[in-house]
Amino acid sequence: MLSREDNEILTRVGPGTLMGDLLRRYWIPACLSSEIDEPDGPPARVRLLGEDLVAFRNTDGEIGLVEEQCPHRGASLFYGRNEERGLRCSYHGWKFDVSGQCIDQRSELHPFAQRIKITSYPVHESGGIVWTYLGPTETMTPFRDFGTETLPPEHVAAAKEIIYCNWVQSMDGDVDTAHISNLHQFDAIDDVPDDGTDEPGYPSGYMSMKFWRHDPRALIEVEDAWHGFRYAGIRDTPNGHKHARITAYIFPASNIIAQIPVSTRQIFVVPADDYTTHRYNFTTQPPANPRGLGGPPFFTYEKYPFEMMPRQGIVARTYTRENDYLIDRVAQKGTSYSGIRDFRSQDAMATETAGPIYDRTREHLGSTDVAVIRMHRQLLRAAKGLAAGSQPPALGGSGDFRSIRGAEKVLAHGEDWRVLGTNDDPVVRESVLGLPDSVAAADGAH
Ligand code: FES
Ligand SMILES: [Fe+2]
The missing domain is CATH 2.102.10.10 (Rieske [2Fe-2S] iron-sulphur domain)
Incomplete structure (x- = not known):
């Protein structure tokens, strides 16, 4: 819950507002x-x-x-x-x-x-x-290179999605792993047989979705970082392992959401104004998976009852608040948890229906909201700090933004999720940085 005053500071972005002044530094x-x-x-x-x-x-x-x-x-x-x-x-x-x-x-x-x-x-x-x-x-500080500066033209796939609510609501959904056990679920995932990837290592996309559904009470762990924070949603798998999804928050308004084996797909949230939000998507360096363990994307599953909007250009909004997101109440009883067919429109429903600017004096936060709370706190601290003369965090020139990644893996006993997706993660060294195994092994000895 926030005070009325803090909610105003957090959400308002026009010229002369505290948050507006902060966002204008990036x-x-x-x-x-x-x-x-x-x-x-x-x-x-x-x-x-x-x-x-x-x-x-x-x-x-x-x-x-x-x-x-x-x-x-x-x-x-x-x-x-x-x-x-x-x-x-x-x-x-x-x-x-x-x-x-x-x-x-x-x-x-x-x-x-x-x-x-x-x-x-x-x-x-x-x-x-x-x-x-x-x-x-x-x-003005230097342009922050998230990996786009050297991106080959064939990898450029930027998209823009327009959401009709305040930007912070849209961001809240990105640092909220708990909702994937509900909002994006569908009954047929239970029919997917165990394909052998419910064991330490990289699960298939299907198995990942099964884990989301299997354990709706994710444990959330947050670790502050120079760019904001990284957090893990840790779930028990049917075979008794720990499955971790790691999302990176990059101050002030972007996230790299968990993906198998590592993610460089950036979501940059931009307030058009206090009530309209543009969400930009771009993938800076699609990670190759030399081990072939990523599995097919979950949304290609034949019984998957949803659509996935293309991630290129301005994304059409077919499912809107005005048409109740074309909710199918029969599907909601039988196949789809939300009853809304389009995956991203499930998120749009959840964030837009909280109102143009959600009144956070009325919210009741729980154990799944730790990352949301951390993000609000960092934003408020920086906005108030800037007004008091302190330097905002994660400005251009303050670190290597290309080294920030999301990740997803079934953990081995004692494996630390904090290493996953970093330059020290073997799969990053092989598939993203292109370092041979021997170098990774030699470095690992230090
Ligand atoms: S030239 Fe007259 S309004 Fe633009
Ligand atoms: Fe979502």
């Missing part, structure tokens, strides 16, 4: 590259932390991210003409370059373009995403 996604893929092509509307902006790619391929309203008499530059190295307002023809400088006033008898400049934010294109920094110029 590079954040503004839009997908694919939204403005063509030079001189259509601009994109970008609503970000309560500000209305327009992104465009000029004739030379340079990207501008500028305020939406024309400074002449306020028409939207989204409807402007993107031509000859600038975006021209279609009302009276004022034209702006990517820096926001007015470079032409075609209807003025006495042009004064050099005195007109609109707000423009720095941009950096990486991994299929156009990133920006909305904070003060003097506090």
Whole structure:
């Protein structure tokens, strides 16, 4: 439970708010590259932390991210003409370059373009995403490379999902492993035979889902880290082993959710405003699994009654609050725990229906909410700390963001989940870092 005041601080992101000021110290996604893929092509509307902006790619391929309203008499530059190295307002023809400088006033008898400049934010294109920094110029830190800077084009698969509730609700679902034993469950998983991977090592995707269902009372352990924290949800398996799913929280607004054997799939949550959230997905370095133990993705199981939305481009929202997420009450009694067909829309239902901004003075937190509590605490501490003059955590330049990963494994007796997914984890060294076994073994001796 939070006080009313802390819930306001946590959730509000507009200019001048404590959390808004904090988020403005980080590079954040503004839009997908694919939204403005063509030079001189259509601009994109970008609503970000309560500000209305327009992104465009000029004739030379340079990207501008500028305020939406024309400074002449306020028409939207989204409807402007993107031509000859600038975006021209279609009302009276004022034209702006990517820096926001007015470079032409075609209807003025006495042009004064050099005195007109609109707000423009720095941009950096990486991994299929156009990133920006909305904070003060003097506090801008280097771009945080999560692994996208050297990503081969064939691995770029960025997607954007729009969720209609406050950003913290959406984030809460990402650091909440308990719900996978309920919300995402389906009855047929009990029919999947034990395929021999309920033993120390990497389970198949099917067996992982069986574990989620088998033990709904996950033990949550959280370990603070320089980038925020990592946490494990530890469940008992039918064969009496311990199954750990490890998710990394990266301050302030991203997560790498557990995956077999390790995960580099990043979810970056961006508030468009206090009531609308953009969730960006990108995979920086899909881990090869040389041992072939990952198994097929669970959603390909023939009896799996759900859909999985594509993770590319802007994700369509077919299942919405307005249509009750197309809930199927018959399926809910027989095959699907939630009765909602689309996997991600199950999450959307849970987070959106808590309201535009959930009133956390009314919540009752329990043992499964330890990571949620930790995230709120870190965010509140940093937002209040920034206002008092202290430096926010995990800024660009403070560590190697490419080394942060999620992981999932059935633990051997005495095995520490904290090593999984780190540079010291043998499977990371083999399949992600590409180090031969002998190097891993030699290093392991230290
Ligand atoms: S309102 Fe844009 S040029 Fe007049
Ligand atoms: Fe979920």
